[in-house]
Amino acid sequence: MSDRELRAVTMADVARHAGVSVKTVSNVINDYPHIRPGTRDRVEASIAALGYRLNLSARRLRTRRTGMITLAVPELRLPYFAELADAVIREADVRGLTVLIEQTGGRAEREREVLSGARRQLTDGLILSPLGLTSADRASFAIDTPLVLLGERVFGAPADHVTMNNVAAARAATEHLLGLGRERIAVIGPSATDTAGPSGVMTGSATLRLAGYRDALKSAGRAFDPALLIPAVPWHRSAGAEALGTFLDGGGQVDAVFALNDALALGALYALHARRVEVPETVALIGFDDVDDVRYATPTLSSVAPGRDEIARTAVELLHARIEGGGTSDAEYVRVVTDSRVIARQSTGTDGERVVSEQPGSRVPVTEQPLGASEPAFRV
Amino acid sequence: MSDRELRAVTMADVARHAGVSVKTVSNVINDYPHIRPGTRDRVEASIAALGYRLNLSARRLRTRRTGMITLAVPELRLPYFAELADAVIREADVRGLTVLIEQTGGRAEREREVLSGARRQLTDGLILSPLGLTSADRASFAIDTPLVLLGERVFGAPADHVTMNNVAAARAATEHLLGLGRERIAVIGPSATDTAGPSGVMTGSATLRLAGYRDALKSAGRAFDPALLIPAVPWHRSAGAEALGTFLDGGGQVDAVFALNDALALGALYALHARRVEVPETVALIGFDDVDDVRYATPTLSSVAPGRDEIARTAVELLHARIEGGGTSDAEYVRVVTDSRVIARQSTGTDGERVVSEQPGSRVPVTEQPLGASEPAFRV
DNA sequence: CTGAAAGCGCTTACAG
């Protein structure tokens, strides 16, 4: 005999019981001002007495608001995204928003579904970290719900963007390795196409971080050696271990490794250990993301802290503002680049933890690109 | 000029456009049988032409179903829970359910909120992994929504349970260490109260796993030495590193460590490395949970695979059945114990990966406990 | 299959 089968207690019941109008009950529940304390008490007593509970579906039908937002990430089991989700949930909580998490697996098809599928209307807005879709799919992002994009996969879409300071941070990470006197610095994580850079247009974390790496080499007067680029996809530990392992077993010689994310770095560390290569003595190693794990690796892993909490906070703030603002029709969007820091630990010869450098972010308005245009902002 | 401000396209509009009744449109959308193909095509063409989209809030108000379930875990950034959430989302997807994730931080107050707060009605049911609430709070679990409990913190609550095979698996893990000839096996993770066991009633992963450890010692004719219990709370890497570090620095002598979860084990590994203690030569180490990380630790970490995917699948299945069944009023609930396996890796002297033993699970009906009664099922 | 209509439980403009 569950309550669910019975007629629900409604606001009208509460109003009758308390001897007030429905409007007053609604006012009490929604915390509107100008209610006499006595009236409020009476209503609250009636709510308790009748066991009344607000029906959220009814409210939503009326207000067209769900109070929820969606966070769509590739995979929750990747520590970076688990930590990001954690941070987004906390930030949303502060604003009274509830977070729905979608996993896309980094597949373009799932990302499109998240943007315009049936579930889209479960929430008032979307924070999406695309991996499968690219700038070429820009039209897919023109949806009539508030949208904030994360990462560097897509540019020129009609949405606010929050991105890491990839080029500057990668450059600083490379400079850190150069500062240790390392000469042959491998990069784990680019794919074959990143190394080429079709038409010079840069998108994707790999391409941007690679550009930072090349910047650093250039400034130091070092030659860029394509043989030191070690492709690895996806950016999981297993791929990092396999890629570096194969490289080393094939006679590859390096004295430092810049892994394009921490999962790859942890995999690389595993491959180095397995071959009895000393870290940092023989090979120095740095990752990117500064996930919790790196503090407990042996040796502890140097990494780039890309401002995960700032990303979460900014994304929720921007989305919330768009939701409150009511429309997504403004032709002007904002691109926020977060502050990042290079953090040295044992894997680059520092005991304990030391902030080696900081890369300030920025916040700039971006005028919507015509859908046909290419995005020239990030040419090398 | 966003669509959100305009009057929405409704089923009535579609019906008018297609020249059919609203009922027919509803039938098409809900995939009911007995619709002539021609009619279906006409309706679908009208839906496309008008850009119609079903209003989920309206449907929910009518059907009292949300199509969503809540998963409440302590923290998403703990790898075990990130992996569990990942698995639950996949299982729910298969059944057309969407998952809302709540983080409780393991705080009793937040857990109570999840059980009966305003957000409870956002979804049709709840999978909760309690950490703060105990069997003493059993009354809090008597809610009128379908509920599945995870873990071993709470017994006798009016809900289905899915738990790991803690005692048997911990016993097997300890036997694995004994089989290596280890004599002084420390346990990281119990709290002060677990070691005592008030009134002999056992709840909590720590107590159950500790019982398995003692079982194994007893069967092997070894004495139990309370000095080898190393308290560590919460079960994070940092706590594991600190706890074992302090123990070793205080002159503690061990040749093996059983960490009550993998995070503690990874922290312990860090503490051992920091003190140049060789693993597994000097100290063998095994964890519990078999999270992804342990495969990439150096050495790779032995662990207990507790059946995470089975837990996710079973929990979603049970919850789904309760939701479809409509009520939670049956006095009979089910307790599912999953199959587990002890997996040996380098930290216990195995190169590669080897399943050392398997512990079969079970599925038993449980009659609801009177709220006043104590739970005698798991006395030592 | 159709057609007309009730009702889910809110919020909110309206008249006082």
Add this chain to the structure above:
DNA sequence: CTGAAAGCGCTTACAG
């Protein structure tokens, strides 16, 4: 503040 009522967009029993 009150009171009576419209309307959000569905689903579904009802009569055909």
